[in-house]
Amino acid sequence: MAPLLLVEDLRTYYVGFGGTRVVKAVDGVSFSVEAGETFGLVGESGCGKTTTCHAIVRLLAPSARIVSGRIELEGEDLVPKSQGEMRRIRGRRIATILQDPMASLDPLFSIYDQVAEPAYYHQGLRGRSLRVRVKQLLDAVRIPSPELRMKDYPHQMSGGMRQRIVGAIAQAGGPRIIIADEPTTNLDVTIQLQYLNLLKDLQRATGVALIFVTHNLGIVAKMCDRVGVMYAGKIVEMQSVRGLFYRPRHPYTRALLDSIPKLGVREALCGIPGQPPDLADLPRGCSFHPRCPRAVDRCLDEEPKSHALNGDGSVRCWLPIGEPAANG
Amino acid sequence: MKRYVLVRALYSVVTLWLLVTIIFGLVRLTGDPVAMKAEAGADPAYVAQLRHSWGLDQPLHRQYLGFVSRLLRGDFGHSFEKSLPVRDIYFERLPNSLKLGFAAFLFSLALGVPFGMLSALKVNSWWDSAGKMVALLGLSMPGFFVGLVLIIIFGIQLGWLPVLGKGPSAVVLGEPSTWITFWFRDWAHLVMPAFALGWYFSGAMLRITRSGMLDVLGSDYIKLVRLKGVPESVVVAKHALKNSLIPVLTFAGLNLLVMVNVAIVIEVIFNWPGVGQLLYDALSNRDFPMVQGVVLMSGLLIVVLNFTIDVLYGYVDPRIRLSR
Ligand SMILES: Nc1ncnc2c1ncn2[C@@H]1O[C@H](COP(=O)(O)OP(=O)(O)O)[C@@H](O)[C@H]1O
Numbered sequence: 250m251a252p253l254l255l256v257e258d259l260r261t262y263y264v265g266f267g268g269t270r271v272v273k274a275v276d277g278v279s280f281s282v283e284a285g286e287t288f289g290l291v292g293e294s295g296c297g298k299t300t301t302c303h304a305i306v307r308l309l310a311p312s313a314r315i316v317s318g319r320i321e322l323e324g325e326d327l328v329p330k331s332q333g334e335m336r337r338i339r340g341r342r343i344a345t346i347l348q349d350p351m352a353s354l355d356p357l358f359s360i361y362d363q364v365a366e367p368a369y370y371h372q373g374l375r376g377r378s379l380r381v382r383v384k385q386l387l388d389a390v391r392i393p394s395p396e397l398r399m400k401d402y403p404h405q406m407s408g409g410m411r412q413r414i415v416g417a418i419a420q421a422g423g424p425r426i427i428i429a430d431e432p433t434t435n436l437d438v439t440i441q442l443q444y445l446n447l448l449k450d451l452q453r454a455t456g457v458a459l460i461f462v463t464h465n466l467g468i469v470a471k472m473c474d475r476v477g478v479m480y481a482g483k484i485v486e487m488q489s490v491r492g493l494f495y496r497p498r499h500p501y502t503r504a505l506l507d508s509i510p511k512l513g514v515r516e517a518l519c520g521i522p523g524q525p526p527d528l529a530d531l532p533r534g535c536s537f538h539p540r541c542p543r544a545v546d547r548c549l550d551e552e553p554k555s556h557a558l559n560g561d562g563s564v565r566c567w568l569p570i571g572e573p574a575a576n577g
Numbered sequence: 578m579k580r581y582v583l584v585r586a587l588y589s590v591v592t593l594w595l596l597v598t599i600i601f602g603l604v605r606l607t608g609d610p611v612a613m614k615a616e617a618g619a620d621p622a623y624v625a626q627l628r629h630s631w632g633l634d635q636p637l638h639r640q641y642l643g644f645v646s647r648l649l650r651g652d653f654g655h656s657f658e659k660s661l662p663v664r665d666i667y668f669e670r671l672p673n674s675l676k677l678g679f680a681a682f683l684f685s686l687a688l689g690v691p692f693g694m695l696s697a698l699k700v701n702s703w704w705d706s707a708g709k710m711v712a713l714l715g716l717s718m719p720g721f722f723v724g725l726v727l728i729i730i731f732g733i734q735l736g737w738l739p740v741l742g743k744g745p746s747a748v749v750l751g752e753p754s755t756w757i758t759f760w761f762r763d764w765a766h767l768v769m770p771a772f773a774l775g776w777y778f779s780g781a782m783l784r785i786t787r788s789g790m791l792d793v794l795g796s797d798y799i800k801l802v803r804l805k806g807v808p809e810s811v812v813v814a815k816h817a818l819k820n821s822l823i824p825v826l827t828f829a830g831l832n833l834l835v836m837v838n839v840a841i842v843i844e845v846i847f848n849w850p851g852v853g854q855l856l857y858d859a860l861s862n863r864d865f866p867m868v869q870g871v872v873l874m875s876g877l878l879i880v881v882l883n884f885t886i887d888v889l890y891g892y893v894d895p896r897i898r899l900s901r
Pocket residue numbers: 263272274292293294295296297298299300301310312528
């Protein structure tokens with residue numbers, strides 16, 4: 250059976266200065282999401298996670314171009330679709346949660362207005378049944394006394410509460426998949442866990458699939474079934490969460506895991522040495538080689554192809570960890 | 578909201594008091610009106626009498642206190658030049674200025690707002706470039722220059738439009754029917770001055786509308802509305818418009834008053850008998866009460882409108898409306 254969402258060799262570039270500067274924000278990304286599962290997308294900021302998400306719903310900045318690739322939702326390619334057709338897919342089949350809850354809600358409209366919109370446009374609900382639906386959605390994200398609070402405006406709510414409203418909006422059109430782009434990055438640490446639990450509960454109740462974007466591996470461990478690790482516009486390693494934590498294959502994944510501070514261990518925090526590359530001017534060969542402790546000559550000239558790991562997953566490296574050096 | 582309104586009202590009162598004080602001082606820096614009225618070598622007794630009857634022989638603080646206390650009773654004093662109450666002269670001229678100001682205002686809105694929106698919606702397109710050109714022309718070509726060009730082309734060479742004055746229709750105070758003919762008759766006289774006056778402001782309106790709309794269109798909340806699958810027309814007409822119109826309307830409202838009150842150059846060029854011309858004449862004659870009156874009335878209108886806009890703003894924006 251076809252997966253719920255299949256992204257294949259997606260390339261999305263920002264073209265600026267009359268075509269002289271091309272930022273290869275997404276450069277050959279492939280992954281799939283099955284119904285009901287949570288796929289994680291991790292990587293340092295600036296590696297192209299948000300661009301990937303926006304490309305999937307085809308809501309990109311004017312300077313961005315989807316250069317190639319397929320985005321199949323239930324077997325249907327979204328790339329050739331018109332904006333009018335995409336509108337009927339956004340909110341109804343793919344919903345999105347943005348990073349900053351303080352900026353995601355329109356300050357001039359009530360919570361009711363904003364939560365009702367997807368149900369109004371996608372499910373044709375009106376009047377009483379729309380009200381009932383909004384109340385039920387707010388209940389599901391645990392807004393206390395929803396009948397009262399839905400008359401409120403965004404400024405009357407805390408960040409955590411607003412992000413729950415955004416969660417309710419995401420649910421409102423009855424989507425099969427929700428893209429959550431760093432949904433807890435701007436929340437207080439104490440609220441983060443609450444919100445993650447809420448998302449899990451919603452998922453259990455509705456069977457919706459999640460693409461969960463984060464730069465925090467701790468959250469990945471809690472939320473995700475499978476993970477893609479992104480570096481400089483490419484997915485360099487994809488594995489189940491267990492596999493990724495117990496047997497990372499790409500040196501970048503290894504470095505990310507090593508940079509998680511460990512409780513009770515008094516050693517200097519080791520970040521990853523060096524800087525992420527400029528996506529408009531990528532190094533030759535493997536993009537990671539300038540920072541890679543395992544780099545060999547081949548990594549400097551030739552870009553590694555993605556190859557399947559036995560079992561499940563894939564890695565883009567000439568010399569993956571735990572494999573004999575002989576294959577190079 | 579109550580607190581917000583009170584604070585705004587307090588600001589308005591303080592602003593007005595400052596204005597009263599400043600204008601009182603400033604007119605007195607323009608020179609001695611008595612010296613202007615009385616020829617050199619005039620009878621000193623006559624000069625002294627003139628000075629006394631205008632109240633200029635009293636010490637400055639006396640003049641100031643008298644001025645303020647009369648103002649509080651709604652009395653703006655008598656014009657030196659015409660010996661009539663300043664208020665009467667002002668209100669006789671005001672309808673003419675309102676007529677010109679409104680026409681110019683409508684013109685600047687009709688040109689600035691839709692083209693500003695279009696520029697923002699089709700950013701970097703042909704429309705946007707055309708909009709930028711128009712705005713630049715509006716801001717860089719002075720109204721009096723546009724006025725003179727119009728006069729030469731349409732008034733003199735083509736002879737299509739009358740060049741001077743406002744036409745014969747007038748308002749009779751207390752007779753509402755005269756207002757209607759006043760507004761709609763003699764429109765041919767209105768076209769050129771309104772265009773020349775509205776010209777500058779339409780460029781400014783266009784810029785403000787465009788940048789306000791662009792800010793809003795680039796915001797996260799508009800992105801989320803689009804991500805909900807709301808039709809693009811609703812995104813623009815409901816969410817983007819409401820959010821971007823608040824600053825536009827604030828600016829437009831103030832523009833209206835500026836156009837009513839300080840269309841001095843345009844009124845002088847077209848010999849339009851409004852308050853701008855009144856102020857011009859009063860300044861040339863050092864007619865202190867007249868200058869003070871016109872400036873204060875303008876200031877009062879601006880402060881009152883500003884206050885009204887602030888309060889309306891409060892009603893549109895729930896962040897203010899629902900505060901205490
Ligand atoms: N509108 C844009 N125009 C040009 N470059 C952009 C734009 N948005 C993002 N980029 C660039 O694309 C790259 C990927 O950005 P993004 O997808 O936001 O990464 P992430 O979400 O992983 O932090 C970055 O190098 C960023 O500078």
